Amino acid sequence: MLLSQDVPILLTLLSAAVTAILAGSLLLPRGQIMISEAASHAVLPGLILGFVLSGDHGWEVLLGAVLVIALFVVGVGWLRTRHSFGAGVEIAALFPIFFGVGIIALSLTGLEDTGMIDVDHILFGSLELLLWFELVDWQDLLRPVVWTSAPPQMTASLASCFLGLSLCLLAYPFINRSLMDQRFMTLKTPVGAAVVKVLETLVIALAAAACLRAAGVVVAIALFSAPVIAGWAFARTLWQVWLWAIAVAMLAIILTYATSLAALAVLGVEPRLSGILALWVVALATLAAPLARQLKRARPLP
């Protein structure tokens, strides 16, 4: 393993996975996991707004993405009870509008022709470009000066992970109860309920924006849903879901690396890491339920 090249990819993927798992565990029990897929498309206007305001791919782009995804999540929540069609129609109605506005903004700002916002890059990710981290051995991770050379995507992903984890731990008792009992929040004061809702929205927006920035739409969608679905098969409580899901994500990352090396050795071609990771997490999620049944730990599927 070449530390300066592989550690940034591993740390970015792992922190993105933890952030996505936290957000996915809030969406899956409510039947809204497809918000993760929709948000990854709806984010486009936020990326463009952030880029237009700052002129580079810095923190403003991440902030723009967080704001637009938060607006999207709030909009979906508001519309859910205001139409008489089937489930998920509000998500399907809103995200194409956001994406359409993004495409029009891309055209109006002239960024379409400059290639500064590359739709391919946003969609498919570019984990392989996460270079370079001045790391010679593992002990260097404890030296603050080394972190100044960290790739911005990795820093953003780690910061989002830390913030998301802090928010979830802070509001754990409320989140846990509201997931188990949908009417729990009606017993709270409107201010208390609103604060928890804002925290949840922030965690979801942060996770979607950080995952997209670090690893692209493909990895974002896979990491939001599949590890949580796998964790669900074994866990009994919310924190157990998180731990199982993180373990599944770590296993998938290790298998991704192994598959990538094997493909390079056998075929002479290195498939995209984000694609292999998506396939592994989906495969592990699909295998989790039968395995849990074999181990007599099965519980109702999400």
Place this chain on the structure above:
Amino acid sequence: MDYNTLIVLIGLLTTGVLLGGFGALVCLKGENLTADVAAHGVVSGVVASQGIVALFGLAWLDVPLLWVFGFASSALTLGFIFWARGRGYSAGASQALAIGLAYGVTLVLMSLVQGFGAFSTKGLTTLLLGDAATLTIGRVMPALVVLIIIAAVFAVLRRGLMNWVLDPQSSTLHGNQQTLELIWIGATVIVVLTCLPALGLTLLVGGMTLPALIVRPWVKGFVPLVMASAIVGGVFAMAAGWLSAGVLPLPTGALVIVSLGVGWLLSFMLVRCLGIIRLDHAA
């Protein structure tokens, strides 16, 4: 109006009517996101077909292979969703797993094809975003044929269709749920494939959902909902295409969806205003 603009407008009208009408059924079943996943499932088939064409030099089979592989990959993705549901997963979890699978397969195939031969991902951006401005009669014709067939099927089977859409238990009782699901998968994939050139796979689901949401407060009954959605979808798509061709030189697909969004907002506000006026009169 020149010939090319006329073809583009006919293409958009056909796409809008097809997506609007079929979308009303999809909305009633709550399967909009399943249709979105089906659209994303097409990409891996497209990449596979392009890879085969590049590797074996089968340029003359380019278009047929594109259709066959696009259909197969999209149908397999939808099949995976129904399989996962059958195993006990919720609709959302099955859709999320299916889209993760579709994306993963696409990326791995893409990098393998790129590793062995020449293939650019730039062409895929057209697939993602659509390119209505370059519609030709050859690309419009499949949508037109599918529209005529679906309209004929709807005219004959509308009562049975209504029962199946609004009361899925009735088809389970008759023992033909699996057959109807297979027909549903086939119809969804065909509609998605024929409408892709105009709107692209990301915006397509908006064309399915928004017309039904616009007309829902104004119509009563199954047939009026489907008909009105089809008309609204067609009119908005053609009007946005006409605007894009002259007055507002913006990407056509995005303009269609944003104008449908504005239409939905206006419809929603109008319903609210009328509700307030009625309450005021009643008081």
